[in-house]
Amino acid sequence: MKHAFLFLSIASAITAVVLFSMTNLQADEADIEAPSIESEKEHPFAEKCYKCHATEPAHQEWLHSGHSKALVNLRHGDEPARDSCLSCHSSGYSSLINQAWPKEQPFNLETAVNAVACSTCHAHGSKLEHYLVKPAKKLCVTCHTMDCGCAGAGIIHQSQSEMFLGREGAGVRRKPSPHVKAMKKRCVTCHMDKKDPEAVAQHGGHTFIADFSVCADCHDDMDTKLPKYRKEIEAKMEAVKAILDNAIDPSSDAYTDAKKNYDMVKGDGGYGLHNIPYARMLLDYSLSLKPQIVGTASEEAPAGGE
Ligand code: HEC
Ligand code: HEC
Ligand code: HEC
Ligand code: HEC
Ligand code: HEC
Ligand code: HEC
Known part of the structure; x- marks a missing residue:
């Protein structure tokens, strides 16, 4: 049961993401600047865990954590930031750094959207308890x-x-x-x-x-x-x-x-x-x-x- 549900959920999530990115491609192409706050959640680079996990205590708590502010604080901190700072201040760095979606919008300090978010520590594919990545x-x-x-x-x-x-x-x-x-x-x-x-x-x-x-x-x-x-x-x-x-x-x-x-x-x-x-x-x-x-x-x- 659990598995069937998960499969369906993931399938529909993937469909949603694909559909979404198709309809949004033009908008993204036109807008090479840093994503606005409203569009951040839907940005192709953004992890979409909130779609299923938003109401859980873990997600609610995380919103109040320093980790959820890591990207904002990096951008507005006293030290000059570089793309490499994202390796600790933004999840997705290692998988996205060589990607562009679409091409005009490569992953970097301007386009990054995730803070130290769920996928920093969890991945559904993991065999460890609570799907921890380590x-x-x-x-x-x-x-x-x-x-x-x-x-x-x-x-x-x-x-x-x-x-x-x-x-x-x-x-x-x-x-x-x-x-x-x-x-x-x-x-x-x-x-x-x-x-x-x-x-x-x-x-x-x-x-x-x-x-x-x-x-x-x-x-x-x-x-x-x-x-x-x-x-x-x-x-x-x-x-x-x-x-x-x-x-x-x-x-x-x-x-x-x-x-x-x-x-x-x-x-x-x-x-x-x-x-x-x-x-x-x-x-x-x-x-x-x-x-x-x-x-x-x-x-x-x-x-x-x-
Ligand atoms: C899971 C159990 C556990 C928790 C929780 C824990 N400790 Fe310990 N702590 C130990 C053990 C075991 C030792 C080593 C044996 C000892 O010296 O009591 C130790 C030793 C210490 C020592 C060195 C020994 C001493 O008394 O000088 C300090 C300091 C210390 N703990 C502080 C803390 C503080 C502060 C916290 C809470 C933030 C804390 N501990 C929470 C188990 C724990
Ligand atoms: C024995 C319990 C204990 C363990 C184990 C522990 N911490 Fe802490 N840590 C604390 C306490 C208590 C504070 C102080 C919280 C406060 O001042 O409100 C703290 C503070 C911190 C802070 C500073 C937070 C701030 O507001 O500046 C960081 C960062 C941190 N710990 C990271 C770690 C890391 C990384 C590890 C593992 C390598 C670790 N801690 C292991 C009890 C622990
Ligand atoms: C991907 C890198 C990364 C990992 C993994 C990570 N942290 Fe952090 N952590 C950060 C960054 C970056 C900040 C600074 C956030 C800010 O204030 O801008 C931070 C801040 C903190 C703080 C201070 C929070 C506050 O409210 O000021 C604590 C405590 C902390 N982390 C504990 C942990 C613990 C415990 C773990 C392991 C379960 C962990 N971190 C794993 C990057 C990481
Ligand atoms: C190896 C991981 C790592 C890298 C790389 C990294 N940071 Fe951090 N950074 C952290 C952690 C962890 C904290 C939280 C420290 C704490 O709370 O004690 C932090 C905290 C900060 C803070 C303070 C946030 C606040 O609470 O106000 C700033 C600003 C910052 N980093 C800027 C940078 C810049 C700029 C770079 C790139 C030049 C960078 N960091 C690279 C791990 C990293
Ligand atoms: C910095 C690492 C880190 C981040 C970021 C993180 N988690 Fe976790 N999460 C953990 C760890 C570690 C555990 C296991 C705690 C334990 O064993 O006590 C855990 C446990 C969980 C659990 C199991 C039940 C619970 O609440 O403890 C859920 C659900 C969960 N995380 C969801 C999320 C979601 C959703 C996000 C994003 C909003 C998130 N996590 C972000 C490290 C993280
Ligand atoms: C399509 C819906 C969906 C999406 C999107 C999704 N999850 Fe899940 N997740 C689930 C369901 C359903 C479960 C419970 C069944 C299971 O354990 O696999 C779960 C379980 C988990 C657990 C285990 C909680 C525990 O109690 O141990 C973690 C951690 C987790 N997800 C993290 C994530 C992260 C991180 C992301 C984003 C990268 C994500 N999820 C995206 C549906 C989703």
């Missing part, structure tokens, strides 16, 4: 990576994945968060946690917003512990910053390493939220570089001075 544990880190190019070379804009996995830091060994082992679905466990699957969630689910209430599933003391950890890490951050501010040579290796570790912790909730033990290690290493950075014999400008 196992849940691998899904998020493809885009959420430190070297995303969104803030310019060498500038750390986000570091959640590297912090969570405990790698890429300077001068320290790898130290994955204890959650890597404890959570089979990794990021999804906290960011899509949802108590009532039928309801439209305000956080978790397809809003992808993690809520601290999830901590209580496994910890009974995190609401008192976490503020203490935060204070501890923030104090170390301040100490590292004071060293960096008083550096004798900002082009030295010691400075570069100390700054990288500092930026990684800062790029993660501001205080190493995704891996407190690793944040501690990163900052301790930065602090250990103090003699090289400020110079042992420096008489004036005492490091850490206000």
Whole structure:
């Protein structure tokens, strides 16, 4: 039954798409500019999942997620955008980048219509649970990576994945968060946690917003512990910053390493939220570089001075 229904639905969807693109070809050909908001949903490059899934909680939640605004924010962000930015800011990039429909309208920054939309993570043809295109544990880190190019070379804009996995830091060994082992679905466990699957969630689910209430599933003391950890890490951050501010040579290796570790912790909730033990290690290493950075014999400008 389910299959017959699905077949019919898909067949009619395909017919609709074909019919639609035929009737719309002329309009599209005439209009090579960025698609208007109203025509975006019907654009040949647009995924059509909403046609069958629009009323589901997943879709409703997604509309309120940062992911649904990824393309708008890319176009209107401070950094100059290029077509390659679409690889993380717009689903369909890899399949559409070499296509044109019609020829006059190639897929690029102007014509892209999808944000980080359903087909980024799902495809009906997939054999995985919920038709995921990749196992849940691998899904998020493809885009959420430190070297995303969104803030310019060498500038750390986000570091959640590297912090969570405990790698890429300077001068320290790898130290994955204890959650890597404890959570089979990794990021999804906290960011899509949802108590009532039928309801439209305000956080978790397809809003992808993690809520601290999830901590209580496994910890009974995190609401008192976490503020203490935060204070501890923030104090170390301040100490590292004071060293960096008083550096004798900002082009030295010691400075570069100390700054990288500092930026990684800062790029993660501001205080190493995704891996407190690793944040501690990163900052301790930065602090250990103090003699090289400020110079042992420096008489004036005492490091850490206000
Ligand atoms: C195709 C690339 C891509 C994938 C895959 C992806 N994200 Fe994102 N994510 C983005 C982009 C781009 C943004 C920035 C959106 C914006 O604010 O413009 C973002 C933003 C976010 C935010 C901040 C949201 C907000 O409201 O500010 C969270 C949290 C997040 N993603 C979690 C996840 C999780 C969890 C997964 C895996 C289930 C995931 N992402 C998979 C690209 C991706
Ligand atoms: C490897 C994937 C990836 C690539 C490539 C990428 N980004 Fe991003 N971008 C992200 C993710 C993930 C976020 C969300 C970061 C967060 O919330 O911590 C983001 C966030 C942003 C934001 C902030 C959105 C907001 O919330 O206001 C801007 C602006 C941005 N990117 C611009 C760019 C530009 C410009 C390029 C191309 C030069 C680019 N990005 C390429 C993954 C990527
Ligand atoms: C960034 C990745 C991502 C995007 C974008 C995304 N999903 Fe999902 N979706 C997931 C993951 C991961 C799960 C599995 C969650 C779990 O295992 O707890 C899931 C589960 C689902 C489910 C199963 C039931 C449920 O609600 O959890 C449905 C239905 C669904 N998604 C539909 C959609 C639709 C429709 C869209 C577009 C509006 C969409 N998804 C966009 C990652 C994504
Ligand atoms: C013609 C209608 C139709 C269209 C268009 C459609 N779907 Fe579906 N989808 C269904 C039906 C019916 C089911 C339930 C039966 C099944 O599991 O195959 C389903 C199931 C799903 C599920 C599994 C939900 C779960 O509970 O695990 C996901 C995820 C999903 N679709 C994603 C998508 C995405 C992504 C797109 C767009 C690229 C899309 N669908 C387009 C009809 C459609
Ligand atoms: C132990 C639970 C947990 C895990 C696992 C987890 N996160 Fe988070 N994440 C959080 C919490 C809590 C926040 C802070 C939410 C807030 O401040 O409202 C957060 C914040 C974020 C943000 C910043 C959102 C913003 O508004 O700027 C991003 C992006 C993010 N996480 C991505 C990821 C990625 C990618 C992974 C997997 C590599 C991951 N997270 C794993 C709990 C988790
Ligand atoms: C699925 C269960 C689970 C969830 C949910 C969870 N944790 Fe954990 N967490 C663990 C396990 C298991 C360990 C390792 C054993 C331990 O030290 O308690 C751990 C360890 C930690 C540690 C390092 C040990 C310590 O106490 O210093 C911190 C910090 C931490 N978790 C914070 C959080 C925060 C914050 C949240 C919510 C955003 C959260 N956890 C959600 C299972 C979980």
